[in-house]
Amino acid sequence: DVKVTQSSRYLVKRTGEKVFLECVQDMDHENMFWYRQDPGLGLRLIYFSYDVKMKEKGDIPEGYSVSREKKERFSLILESASTNQTSMYLCASSLSTFGGELNTGELFFGEGSRLTVL
Amino acid sequence: QKEVEQDPGPLSVPEGAIVSLNCTYSNSAFQYFMWYRQYSRKGPELLMYTYSSGNKEDGRFTAQVDKSSKYISLFIRDSQPSDSATYLCAMMGIQGAQKLVFGQGTRLTINP
Numbered sequence: 001d002v003k004v005t006q007s008s009r010y011l012v013k014r015t016g017e018k019v020f021l022e023c024v025q026d027m028d029h030e031n032m033f034w035y036r037q038d039p040g041l042g043l044r045l046i047y048f049s050y051d052v053k054m055k056e057k058g059d060i061p062e063g064y065s066v067s068r069e070k071k072e073r074f075s076l077i078l079e080s081a082s083t084n085q086t087s088m089y090l091c092a093s094s095l096s097t098f099g100g101e102l103n104t105g106e107l108f109f110g111e112g113s114r115l116t117v118l
Numbered sequence: 119q120k121e122v123e124q125d126p127g128p129l130s131v132p133e134g135a136i137v138s139l140n141c142t143y144s145n146s147a148f149q150y151f152m153w154y155r156q157y158s159r160k161g162p163e164l165l166m167y168t169y170s171s172g173n174k175e176d177g178r179f180t181a182q183v184d185k186s187s188k189y190i191s192l193f194i195r196d197s198q199p200s201d202s203a204t205y206l207c208a209m210m211g212i213q214g215a216q217k218l219v220f221g222q223g224t225r226l227t228i229n230p
Contacts (some may be wrong), residue, residue, distance in 0.1 A: 048217065
């Protein structure tokens with residue numbers, strides 16, 4: 001089974017702190033994603049990566065950066081945490097090619113990291 | 119206006135009922151339509167996948183896509199308490215580079 005592991009399930013940080021959220025996948029997937037999930041807003045894409053050292057902004061990249069030094073690992077960085085970044089953060093991975101009935105481009109998600117910024 | 123609209127609920131129905139979950143969308147370029155199920159304190163998991171229009175059935179679950187109306191549905195027959203979860207619709211276009219656009223999610227509770 002595909003496994004996407006997020007290093008921390010629950011974090012509490014203070015405003016202004018630098019926060020690292022780590023994600024590791026074990027299925028050699030090319031694509032990795034970071035989403036945040038908030039009540040009433042659903043999942044919103046922060047950043048994604050198609051390959052090592054490649055990154056692209058999603059819909060809400062402000063206040064975040066990412067790092068992908070190895071294929072299996074994708075890190076989300078909050079340079080200076082703020083209270084409006086209190087949220088559930090979800091990492092996901094997928095194969096690079098998709099289309100048709102056999103390869104759906106399915107996203108495999110981790111269990112999430114709930115971050116509270118005080 | 120959001121690209122994908124989904125009623126967040128909550129929706130509560132008795133066991134055995136037929137459940138209908140829906141999403142509307144505005145982007146006519148969407149070609150791939152999915153439903154993810156998310157249990158409490160877990161990440162979402164793919165439940166159903168449909169390419170373009172039409173119906174797809176998998177056990178008690180049926181996914182429908184009506185591209186002319188920009189409307190997708192998920193039906194659950196003979197609902198069970200184990201179906202209690204948040205259901206998220208998601209969609210993307212051919213050029214979407216797997217950038218899924220998600221609905222807000224509908225929280226569903228099946229009461230025994």
